[in-house]
Amino acid sequence: MRRRQFMTLLGGAAALPLAAHAQQPTKKIPKIGVLWHAASAEEEKEYLEILTKAFSDLGYVEGKNVEFLHRFPAEQADRFRALAKELVESKVDIAVGVTAKCAIELKQATSTIPIVFVIVPDPVRYGLVESLAHPGGNATGLSLMSVDLSGKRLGLLREAVPSLSRVALLADPKDPIAPGFFSASLNAGKALGLFVRSVEVPTPDAVEPAFSTIAQDGFDGAVVIGSMMFNERARVGASALAHRMPTLTTVGEMVQYGLLMSYGQDFPDYFRKAAGYVDKILKGAKPADLPVEQPTHFKQIVNLKAAKSLGLTIPPSLLVTADEVIE
Structure with missing residues (x-):
């Protein structure tokens, strides 16, 4: 075989893997x-x-x-x-x-x-x-298991606030979780000897007025739940402190904004x-x-800074069981 023919064949063979690689479809990313x-x-x-x-x-x-x-x-x-x-x-x-x-x-x-x-x-x-x-x-x-923990949450709030007698339940009525939350909490409150009332908070602008109203109506504790309340966590915390309302939430990541404590899923x-x-x-x-x-596992967070602002002394029993304590 002549040298020129050999080199041509060799060049073509070398190009085959490159051509095959170029023709492979790009892998689809999910x-x-x-x-x-x-x-x-x-x-x-x-x-x-x-x-x-x-x-x-x-x-x-x-x-x-x-x-x-x-x-x-x-x-x-x-x-x-x-x-x-x-x-x-x-x-x-x-x-x-x-x-x-x-x-x-x-x-x-x-x-x-x-x-x-x-x-x-x-x-x-x-x-x-x-x-x-x-x-x-x-x-x-x-x-x-948010609804199933209603009694536990009310019990923890009463442990933190020994004089607790009237509790307001704050939630957006459009939230799918609201009806079950209201119903279970009302039943749990009755079993604990607490007066419990649901308070609808349909919009972010209704957060502060809701806290103002329950403070004026003589409530001495509140529980907040739902995605809209989480979105408005800074406003919820500020309103709770402004109206001196000990407030418990289901979401641990809300507590640092001024709520007293949380108990719920991680x-x-x-x-x-x-x-x-x-x-x-x-x-x-x-x-x-x-x-x-x-x-x-359920996570419990206690906010001592908020407790001090509210004039509350958190009992050692709550601090011992807390997963996190905000000083």
Whole structure:
């Protein structure tokens, strides 16, 4: 064989692997849609940072091997619906619904795209799953026991405020969790010999007037719950202190803003576990086969700074059982 012919053949052979490589399709990176409840990333900062880190710890890097589509409906019913539909039309590979409202709208928008819910009190009652052990559809995630802890919370508040006799329950009536919260707390209060009344707080601007009203009506304690109250945590805390109202919440991340204490699920851990569900599903698991996880640990936080402002002395028994004490 002549040298020129040999070199031509050799050059063609060398080019084959390059050509084959060039023709290989680019690997599709998964799209993860996240439907929050507040109006912006800033309002969701605490949990958004935790969720982002949880995915990072699992090896997911934005723009490299995953694409995140975060949506913020600002607690507006029509926005929840529209943004859920938008995520489905964006053909996300999986959707995360942070609250019950989010999960319900996502479930109504799709029966095929996998859904992981994070903060849902009763996923069976909301029709998200067939049962906790066997979800059976396209959704799974984590379940709360917020309503079931109503008696425990009222008991803790009375331990912190020995003279407690009248308790106001503050929540947005549009929140799916509100009816069950009101009902269970009223029954628990009756069993504890406390007068308990529900107070609807339908908008952020209604937060301060609600605290003003219950203070004028002689209430000596309050319990707040729901996603809108979390969004307005700074306003809730400031109002509680301004009207000298010892206030308990279900969400630990609210306490530092001026609330007296919290008792409830470890929500940061919930977001980390939600990322784990997403990871399993992206790797081939089916939501129908992944049991809904229920809480095994409840976090108690006591704010001594708020107690001092309210003129309260927190008993040692509460400090001993607290997971965290804010000095």
